[in-house]
Amino acid sequence: xxxxxxxxxxxxxxxxxxxxxxxxxxxxxxxxxxxxxxxxxxxxxxxxxxxxxxxxxxxxxxxxxxxxxxxxxxxxxxxxxxxxxxxxxxxxxxxxxxxxxxxxxxxxxxxxxxxxxxxxxxxxxxxxxxxxxxxxxxxxxxxxxxxxxxxxxxxxxxxxxxxxxxxxxxxxxxxxxxxxxxxxxxxxxxxxxxxxxxxxxxxxxxxxxxxxxxxxxxxxxxxxxxxxxxxxxxxxxxxxxxxxxxxxxxxxxxxxxxxxxxxxxxxxxxxxxxxxxxxxxxxxxxxxxxxxxxxxxxxxxxxxxxxxxxxxxxxxxxxxxxxxxxxxxxxxxxxxxxxxxxxxxxxxxxxxxxxxxxxxxxxxxxxxxxxxxxxxxxxxxxxxx
Amino acid sequence: xxxxxxxxxxxxxxxxxxxxxxxxxxxxxxxxxxxxxxxxxxxxxxxxxxxxxxxxxxxxxxxxxxxxxxxxxxxxxxxxxxxxxxxxxxxxxxxxxxxxxxxxxxxxxxxxxxxxxxxxxxxxxxxxxxxxxxxxxxxxxxxxxxxxxxxxxxxxxxxxxxxxxxxxxxxxxxxxxxxxxxxxxxxxxxxxxxxxxxxxxxxxxxxxxxxxxxxxxxxxxxxxxxxxxxxxxxxxxxxxxxxxxxxxxxxxxxxxxxxxxxxxxxxxxxxxxxxxxxxxxxxxxxxxxxxxxxxxxxxxxxxxxxxxxxxxxxxxxxxxxxxxxxxxxxxxxxxxxxxxxxxxxxxxxxxxxxxxxxxxxxxxxxxxxxxxxxxxxxxxxxxxx
DNA sequence: TATCCTAGAGTGAACGGTAACATGCGCGCG
DNA sequence: CGCGCGCATGTTACCGTTCACTCTAGGATA
Numbered sequence: 001x002x003x004x005x006x007x008x009x010x011x012x013x014x015x016x017x018x019x020x021x022x023x024x025x026x027x028x029x030x031x032x033x034x035x036x037x038x039x040x041x042x043x044x045x046x047x048x049x050x051x052x053x054x055x056x057x058x059x060x061x062x063x064x065x066x067x068x069x070x071x072x073x074x075x076x077x078x079x080x081x082x083x084x085x086x087x088x089x090x091x092x093x094x095x096x097x098x099x100x101x102x103x104x105x106x107x108x109x110x111x112x113x114x115x116x117x118x119x120x121x122x123x124x125x126x127x128x129x130x131x132x133x134x135x136x137x138x139x140x141x142x143x144x145x146x147x148x149x150x151x152x153x154x155x156x157x158x159x160x161x162x163x164x165x166x167x168x169x170x171x172x173x174x175x176x177x178x179x180x181x182x183x184x185x186x187x188x189x190x191x192x193x194x195x196x197x198x199x200x201x202x203x204x205x206x207x208x209x210x211x212x213x214x215x216x217x218x219x220x221x222x223x224x225x226x227x228x229x230x231x232x233x234x235x236x237x238x239x240x241x242x243x244x245x246x247x248x249x250x251x252x253x254x255x256x257x258x259x260x261x262x263x264x265x266x267x268x269x270x271x272x273x274x275x276x277x278x279x280x281x282x283x284x285x286x287x288x289x290x291x292x293x294x295x296x297x298x299x300x301x302x303x304x305x306x307x308x309x310x311x312x313x314x315x316x317x318x319x320x321x322x323x324x325x326x327x328x329x330x331x332x333x334x335x336x337x338x339x340x341x342x343x344x345x346x347x348x349x350x351x352x353x354x355x356x357x358x359x360x361x362x363x364x365x366x367x368x369x370x371x372x373x374x375x376x377x378x379x380x381x382x383x384x385x
Numbered sequence: 386x387x388x389x390x391x392x393x394x395x396x397x398x399x400x401x402x403x404x405x406x407x408x409x410x411x412x413x414x415x416x417x418x419x420x421x422x423x424x425x426x427x428x429x430x431x432x433x434x435x436x437x438x439x440x441x442x443x444x445x446x447x448x449x450x451x452x453x454x455x456x457x458x459x460x461x462x463x464x465x466x467x468x469x470x471x472x473x474x475x476x477x478x479x480x481x482x483x484x485x486x487x488x489x490x491x492x493x494x495x496x497x498x499x500x501x502x503x504x505x506x507x508x509x510x511x512x513x514x515x516x517x518x519x520x521x522x523x524x525x526x527x528x529x530x531x532x533x534x535x536x537x538x539x540x541x542x543x544x545x546x547x548x549x550x551x552x553x554x555x556x557x558x559x560x561x562x563x564x565x566x567x568x569x570x571x572x573x574x575x576x577x578x579x580x581x582x583x584x585x586x587x588x589x590x591x592x593x594x595x596x597x598x599x600x601x602x603x604x605x606x607x608x609x610x611x612x613x614x615x616x617x618x619x620x621x622x623x624x625x626x627x628x629x630x631x632x633x634x635x636x637x638x639x640x641x642x643x644x645x646x647x648x649x650x651x652x653x654x655x656x657x658x659x660x661x662x663x664x665x666x667x668x669x670x671x672x673x674x675x676x677x678x679x680x681x682x683x684x685x686x687x688x689x690x691x692x693x694x695x696x697x698x699x700x701x702x703x704x705x706x707x708x709x710x711x712x713x714x715x716x717x718x719x720x721x722x723x724x725x726x727x728x729x730x731x732x733x734x735x736x737x738x739x740x741x742x743x744x745x746x747x748x749x750x751x752x753x754x755x756x757x758x759x760x761x762x763x764x765x766x767x768x769x770x
Numbered sequence: 771t772a773t774c775c776t777a778g779a780g781t782g783a784a785c786g787g788t789a790a791c792a793t794g795c796g797c798g799c800g
Numbered sequence: 801c802g803c804g805c806g807c808a809t810g811t812t813a814c815c816g817t818t819c820a821c822t823c824t825a826g827g828a829t830a
Binding site: 441448473475481482 | 786787788789
């Protein structure tokens with residue numbers, strides 16, 4: 001009768017039913033609890049006998065097998081709805097070997113990049129009907145990563161994403177079962193596995209060229225920890241841009257991503273008269289740098305221009321608002337999931353390298369001071385070159 | 386013979402074996418991959434026949450059943466080690482009904498508090514041998530939360546923690562199957578379920594009293610969004626402190642936790658000459674406030690004293706360094722997991738309310754300016770009363 | 771018209787564990 | 801000395817799906 005509703009069972013991630021916010025509150029069918037009937041959850045067999053078909057037919061409907069007559073399909077779906085049936089993931093996993101779960105290895109820190117990436121992965125996975133199981137590691141030594149992978153593999157996840165931008169992480173991956181799809185997020189593009197990265201080199205170039213374009217002789221750099229691939233790539237991009245412009249390359253200072261380390265680097269840089277343009281490898285450190293400059297009465301941007309990296313939410317409200325390089329972590333996460341799902345579907349294990357382009361966001365910290373009101377709201381990359 | 390090694394199988398979270406970083410690299414037993422033998426993973430039956438016992442005996446060893454002779458136990462463990470056996474979680478879940486997985490409903494944002502809590506939960510869960518499955522929600526309307534719970538319940542997690550500090554979240558919980566242990570993190574202490582909270586009222590009082598102690602007539606407040614219980618509790622604590630001191634209660638402004646909203650509030654407050662002391666409901670907003678005050682040439686702390694809430698990593702490097710209230714999210718997460726695991730073990734569903742005390746961290750933004758060097762490093766709550 | 775193929779449906783056996791019950795054996799007790 | 805009890809172990813039945821077959825009817829093909 002009312003065949004206008006979306007096809008397929010209600011728990012499936014389905015673009016149509018996702019939009020269908022038509023919530024029949026008054027309906028007799030309770031959403032999660034079976035209400036008064038304290039019996040066990042209905043199984044596929046219950047559905048089968050209720051619909052008058054074999055359990056296998058129900059299974060076929062559930063898995064969208066083509067050779068099921070439309071009328072039968074409808075009867076089964078009706079039975080499913082009636083009984084409030086939900087498939088048992090454990091049983092499904094046992095029988096099929098697939099868990100519909102992706103594992104994520106994430107660094108146990110509130111760093112903006114990793115966290116945003118994790119949520120990006122989570123939301124993309126959800127769209128594809130996958131669960132996400134997170135294992136956090138305190139540090140990315142090989143032992144920790146191996147142990148994390150071991151946990152995930154014990155849980156027999158279908159695929160693994162590692163947000164652990166270290167070379168060591170790649171080594172640990174080598175002793176994973178070979179069948180398991182893996183993607184390294186912000187990993188080494190040279191590694192022999194699928195990788196999703198933001199083009200850090202390009203981002204660093206954008207930042208450096210932007211500063212050079214304002215007439216600075218050269219650009220000083222506060223780098224991230226050497227173990228981080230991102231930190232290295234940003235150094236490389238910065239160096240390339242300087243060399244291309246024939247500018248001096250002053251050895252970079254290096255921090256550990258924290259505001260504290262940025263502050264310390266800033267204290268050094270504030271004493272160098274020539275340091276009129278700074279490219280800082282992330283926004284947190286840039287905050288520390290700004291503070292150090294402020295304490296030494298070096299005005300930003302008049303005396304020193306500063307550019308950060310990441311575009312954290314707060315950077316538009318630093319003093320002064322920070323010019324920075326934005327990375328679209330949502331897309332990074334989505335790309336990672338795409339790769340895993342593709343490999344899962346096709347069964348192939350080809351290596352894919354997705355590169356996402358960053359974007360320069362110009363604010364006051366790198367340009368002659370303009371009126372505050374406009375400067376604060378103007379966050380899109382308005383070229384000043 | 387060599388009974389000095391840790392008891393029990395190697396994958397178990399075991400304090401002893403966790404410390405045992407004695408990594409026999411040269412051992413013939415591959416850690417994850419079965420190496421050349423491309424056969425399927427060994428099952429409990431393989432272990433049983435290898436050890437010359439029944440599969441049930443193996444199961445008993447795995448589950449630490451008491452009545453297994455020591456010698457048998459050793460034989461089984463040896464077989465397990467030999468074959469590199471790892472239990473199949475899906476099969477275990479199917480047979481036992483328990484998945485050893487905790488579900489976490491988290492807000493899809495990089496807000497410091499929720500993220501830190503999530504990692505706190507993750508690491509505590511890991512200690513207890515539980516996996517963590519995360520479902521992110523974009524907002525905490527009832528529909529989103531219900532859907533998130535539905536996903537977790539489909540995955541048949543053993544227990545659920547909700548980091549969603551809204552009253553609506555509680556409503557959604559009501560249609561969960563009644564058997565499922567649930568804990569609300571930063572939830573409503575009045576709700577009829579287990580709750581872990583930081584004492585927000587107390588934290589707000591600390592902040593307010595601190596400011597009053599510096600001789601300010603009254604304290605203005607920039608609150609968080611009204612839907613957030615934490616925001617409300619902070620308002621309540623602030624109000625209580627003011628009333629206890631007989632100070633005026635000026636209606637609070639309210640923001641949405643972002644620096645932007647703090648900036649907007651700050652623009653208003655900067656115009657009010659009486660506003661010499663501000664308590665801002667989180668550090669991000671405080672950043673925006675500081676910036677607005679800076680633009681209007683209101684000096685902090687000389688003209689206006691500011692106190693934030695959360696103690697994010699960056700707040701020590703704001704201009705000036707921010708006095709704020711620290712919450713120990715690691716402990717919050719641990720407490721939440723404790724409650725769930727307790728309920729799981731005992732089978733009871735008693736309500737527990739754990740309250741964690743916050744701590745005031747004094748920095749320059751609220752006190753007469755001292756020398757920068759000491760002020761930056763002094764982060765512990767040094768009373769200035 | 772006899773034969774083959776295919777769509778649609780059913781049957782029984784995995785999948786890898788846990789749980790309940792059965793068995794054998796040594797030992798204390800009336 | 802027979803009985804019952806508890807320990808150590810084995811046997812068998814699930815748990816809820818998917819998978820590899822089988823079966824059947826009807827249409828195309830020769």
